Amino acid sequence: xxxxxxxxxxxxxxxxxxxxxxxxxxxxxxxxxxxxxxxxxxxxxxxxxxxxxxxxxxxxxxxxxxxxxxxxxxxxxxxxxxxxxxxxxxxxxxxxxxxxxxxxxxxxxxxxxxxxxxxxxxxxxxxxxxxxxxx
Numbered sequence: 413x414x415x416x417x418x419x420x421x422x423x424x425x426x427x428x429x430x431x432x433x434x435x436x437x438x439x440x441x442x443x444x445x446x447x448x449x450x451x452x453x454x455x456x457x458x459x460x461x462x463x464x465x466x467x468x469x470x471x472x473x474x475x476x477x478x479x480x481x482x483x484x485x486x487x488x489x490x491x492x493x494x495x496x497x498x499x500x501x502x503x504x505x506x507x508x509x510x511x512x513x514x515x516x517x518x519x520x521x522x523x524x525x526x527x528x529x530x531x532x533x534x535x536x537x538x539x540x541x542x543x544x545x546x547x
Contacts, residue, residue, distance in 0.1 A: 413539075415546055418443065424484035425450035428474055433543055437535045439528060440500050444493040444540055445470040446547050447480055451487035459489040459544070463536065467514040470494045493540045500529040 418430040426449040435442040451457050460483075462473050473479070473492045483490050496516030502525050505512035516532035 413543055413546065415543060423447070423480045426452070426480065426484045428480060429547065430470060430474075431543070431547065435497070435535060435539060437531045437539045438497040438500075440497045442494055442497070442535070442540075443470045444491060444543065445474045446492075446544060447474070447483050447488075447490040448547070449484045449487050449489065452489060457487045457489045459491060461536065461540075462490055462492040463518055464492065464495050466495070467509055468495050469514075491540070491544050493536060496532060497529045502526065502529065 413433055415431045415433050418432050420427055420429045422428075426447060429446045429448065430443055431446065432441055432443045434440075449457060462479075464470075464473050470492050479490060482488075495518075496512075496514055498513055502512070509515070516530060518532045518536055520533045521527040521530035
């Protein structure tokens with residue numbers, strides 16, 4: 413899997429990074445954020461996955477919450493994936509704020525036409541996990 417680093421910013425002694433990759437599970441490009449506390453420079457740190465709510469991207473939590481200070485103090489890696497596939501061009505995916513784009517609900521869809529792209533459970537538990545191990 414190839415990761416493309418979108419940004420890297422110093423924050424409370426650590427690094428707030430955003431990556432993009434081509435998702436096999438979702439069949440589109442996906443982004444996720446990773447905060448690496450200063451302790452990560454010299455060793456392993458525990459990690460927490462933050463799963464945002466409806467309509468959020470990887471940016472909502474990292475830019476609005478201020479969690480980086482506490483993560484830095486406690487040596488905690490924080491990973492925040494996007495909430496859904498984006499730009500899959502499925503008819504109706506942008507018709508409502510609570511279904512489709514921005515509303516993946518972290519489950520795998522079971523019906524057409526959604527089941528080919530809306531596989532957020534598999535993405536978060538397998539593919540995004542594997543991707544963050546590359547950071």
